[in-house]
Amino acid sequence: MTHLAPQLLAADIGLAAYITVMMLISMAVAFAVANIVLSLIIGPRRTGQVKAMTYESGMEPVGTARKRFNVRFYIIAMTFLLFDVEVIFLYPWAVTYANIDPSSAYQPVFLGRVLFFMLTTVVAYLYGYRKGVFRFD
Amino acid sequence: MMSLLAAMSAGPDVPPMIAKLSIIVPEIVMFVGTCVVLMLGLSKTSTIRRASVGAAGLALIIAGIAAATGPQGVADSLLPHVMPYAKVLIAAVGFILLLLLTGTVDREVEAEADAGKPFDVLRANRAEFYAFFMFSLTGLMLCASADDLIWLFLALELTSLPTYVMVSISTARSRSQEAGVKYFFLGAFSAAMLLMGFTFIYGATGYTQLFGYHSIASVIGAQGSLGPIATLGFVMAIVGLCFKIAAVPMHFYTPDVYQGAAAGVSAMLAFVPKTAGFLGLMLLTSAVGWGLGGGYGLPSELRLLLWVVAALTMTFGNVLALMQRSVKRILAYSSIAHSGYMLVGIIAGPGAWGAGAPGNGLGAVLFYLMSYGVMNVGAFAVVASLEKQSGGEAEDVDDLRGLCKTHPLLGWIMVISSVTMLGLPFAIGFLGKFYLFTAGLRAGEVALIVVMGLNSAIAAFYYLRLAGAPLLEHRDEHEASLVVTAFNSRKLAGLISAVGVLALLPFADRLATLSDHAASYGASSEAAQASASQAEHVDARSVTDH
Numbered sequence: 001m002t003h004l005a006p007q008l009l010a011a012d013i014g015l016a017a018y019i020t021v022m023m024l025i026s027m028a029v030a031f032a033v034a035n036i037v038l039s040l041i042i043g044p045r046r047t048g049q050v051k052a053m054t055y056e057s058g059m060e061p062v063g064t065a066r067k068r069f070n071v072r073f074y075i076i077a078m079t080f081l082l083f084d085v086e087v088i089f090l091y092p093w094a095v096t097y098a099n100i101d102p103s104s105a106y107q108p109v110f111l112g113r114v115l116f117f118m119l120t121t122v123v124a125y126l127y128g129y130r131k132g133v134f135r136f137d
Numbered sequence: 138m139m140s141l142l143a144a145m146s147a148g149p150d151v152p153p154m155i156a157k158l159s160i161i162v163p164e165i166v167m168f169v170g171t172c173v174v175l176m177l178g179l180s181k182t183s184t185i186r187r188a189s190v191g192a193a194g195l196a197l198i199i200a201g202i203a204a205a206t207g208p209q210g211v212a213d214s215l216l217p218h219v220m221p222y223a224k225v226l227i228a229a230v231g232f233i234l235l236l237l238l239t240g241t242v243d244r245e246v247e248a249e250a251d252a253g254k255p256f257d258v259l260r261a262n263r264a265e266f267y268a269f270f271m272f273s274l275t276g277l278m279l280c281a282s283a284d285d286l287i288w289l290f291l292a293l294e295l296t297s298l299p300t301y302v303m304v305s306i307s308t309a310r311s312r313s314q315e316a317g318v319k320y321f322f323l324g325a326f327s328a329a330m331l332l333m334g335f336t337f338i339y340g341a342t343g344y345t346q347l348f349g350y351h352s353i354a355s356v357i358g359a360q361g362s363l364g365p366i367a368t369l370g371f372v373m374a375i376v377g378l379c380f381k382i383a384a385v386p387m388h389f390y391t392p393d394v395y396q397g398a399a400a401g402v403s404a405m406l407a408f409v410p411k412t413a414g415f416l417g418l419m420l421l422t423s424a425v426g427w428g429l430g431g432g433y434g435l436p437s438e439l440r441l442l443l444w445v446v447a448a449l450t451m452t453f454g455n456v457l458a459l460m461q462r463s464v465k466r467i468l469a470y471s472s473i474a475h476s477g478y479m480l481v482g483i484i485a486g487p488g489a490w491g492a493g494a495p496g497n498g499l500g501a502v503l504f505y506l507m508s509y510g511v512m513n514v515g516a517f518a519v520v521a522s523l524e525k526q527s528g529g530e531a532e533d534v535d536d537l538r539g540l541c542k543t544h545p546l547l548g549w550i551m552v553i554s555s556v557t558m559l560g561l562p563f564a565i566g567f568l569g570k571f572y573l574f575t576a577g578l579r580a581g582e583v584a585l586i587v588v589m590g591l592n593s594a595i596a597a598f599y600y601l602r603l604a605g606a607p608l609l610e611h612r613d614e615h616e617a618s619l620v621v622t623a624f625n626s627r628k629l630a631g632l633i634s635a636v637g638v639l640a641l642l643p644f645a646d647r648l649a650t651l652s653d654h655a656a657s658y659g660a661s662s663e664a665a666q667a668s669a670s671q672a673e674h675v676d677a678r679s680v681t682d683h
Contacts, residue, residue: 132258
């Protein structure tokens with residue numbers, strides 16, 4: 001890493017290296033501004049009590065905060081977390097696995113490990129299925 | 138698969154990652170077993186649901202055999218032989234605990250299913266309960282394999298997290314929920330403390346590996362002293378581990394949690410997190426070496442900390458146990474006191490290199506863990522087997538009166554178990570204490586041994602009360618009689634424990650040799666060779682680099 005640092009710090013690269021980042025940022029800003037401007041120009045104008053409320057089509061913002069809501073939200077969130085975290089673990093694995101010498105002894109071990117890891121998720125999925133997590137009635 | 142892995146690990150050019158896989162074969166077996174238990178426990182058929190317990194037992198047996206026949210030592214470790222001993226012990230005690238845990242959850246759900254109603258999957262807890270039990274034991278085995286701070290932390294958490302849930306779902310009483318919440322929050326607090334300590338250790342040394350050429354042990358060995366940041370780290374880590382072993386600054390949860398949980402779960406809590414904590418303590422203290430503080434002891438700061446913790450733990454545990462009426466609370470405080478005794482072994486350390494069987498403090502700790510694991514189950518099995526006619530466990534000491542007459546088997550289990558825990562001769566508990574005494578004396582910790590002796594005398598009061606109530610006292614005529622549980626395996630667990638403490642006595646010498654070998658400190662010859670060749674390799678490489 002030490003031979004990279006001076007290059008990154010050097011001024012002669014200039015801002016040209018950041019052109020893609022700049023493009024991404026300006027696209028993001030332009031997208032937001034364009035949406036607001038477009039809806040101002042071509043959007044229909046209707047007002048009313050419900051329309052003026054925060055979270056127009058979401059939760060009720062007025063009333064008691066101690067409202068009970070379905071436990072299914074938690075279960076869905078937990079199940080989502082399971083698969084979400086698994087995908088996060090797969091990324092570094094995929095990057096490392098692509099760089100392993102196919103003839104080295106690490107290769108089958110790495111593959112076996114990730115398959116074992118996937119197996120645990122399958123077990124978790126089967127468990128959730130049997131417990132009725134995915135039953136939306 | 139095992140032989141394949143063994144063959145792979147035997148070769149000289151095997152990458153360390155594959156060699157490491159061969160030492161966690163028991164854990165892999167346990168994990169696969171856990172998945173099977175989880176699936177079987179949710180089956181629609183009642184017979185298959187019941188078979189899930191059998192699957193758990195089978196996984197424990199296979200894991201125990203795999204540990205006994207697997208690799209006997211690890212390269213690059215200062216405690217190279219602790220792993221097989223600890224894993225076989227965990228599998229064996231785990232099996233007895235499994236017998237004791239039968240019928241803890243799902244009695245209503247199963248009764249309804251037997252009566253012809255459809256099986257209510259959502260309300261049933263059996264699959265989770267046994268799976269969590271197995272997960273916890275898997276984590277405990279991983280603690281024994283740990284050679285790295287991150288691994289150790291994850292293993293300790295895998296041991297603890299399932300127990301929080303098990304406490305909460307073990308009974309339907311609100312007391313169990315309360316115990317679960319208390320246990321969880323204090324456990325999270327202690328885990329944060331432990332992790333903070335590990336962070337400081339890493340910050341001070343730059344390594345997370347405990348042993349080897351590039352490791353915490355090598356850095357601290359080269360420095361010759363701990364230094365302030367590493368000291369802070371080790372102090373915080375030890376305090377965090379005190380929660381697991383229920384030692385004094387972190388012991389407050391113990392009686393409430395043991396009382397709130399079902400008796401089988403309490404028996405498990407007395408063995409599983411305690412063993413995890415002591416394995417963690419052994420690894421951490423071994424990493425700072427036994428030669429830093431002069432002689433063969435720990436660095437003076439850590440020795441002082443552990444000394445104070447040990448003395449306070451024994452005294453608090455025993456004195457507070459005197460004031461209890463509930464058998465489970467007495468056993469909880471006695472569990473605290475036993476942790477105090479075992480800390481003496483940690484302070485004494487392995488002694489001079491090559492010291493004989495009675496001089497190795499770490500070996501004494503391993504032996505004590507074994508004897509405590511066996512004798513502790515008996516007392517809890519009696520509580521788990523007795524129920525009041527009004528429902529609930531018969532956990533008051535007065536409920537035990539005259540038990541030797543009314544229920545001779547349970548009564549005698551209680552007598553034998555409490556007399557063993559007291560440390561009377563002719564049972565395995567005495568030898569455990571004897572080895573700790575000897576190790577402490579060899580290390581010159583006379584004051585601590587005096588405290589321990591005094592505490593053993595205090596402990597006699599409540600242990601003799603536990604033994605005397607069933608044996609000598611009589612039950613009042615007008616008192617409602619107790620109901621013995623329908624789960625015979627619980628009685629079997631108690632019987633195994635009571636017979637075990639007596640039957641292991643002829644083999645105590647052999648067991649002591651085994652535990653001493655398991656705790657042998659310093660790299661084994663093959664491990665030393667491996668690390669030496671690695672060191673040469675690294676040196677050669679660094680020479681060519683420059």
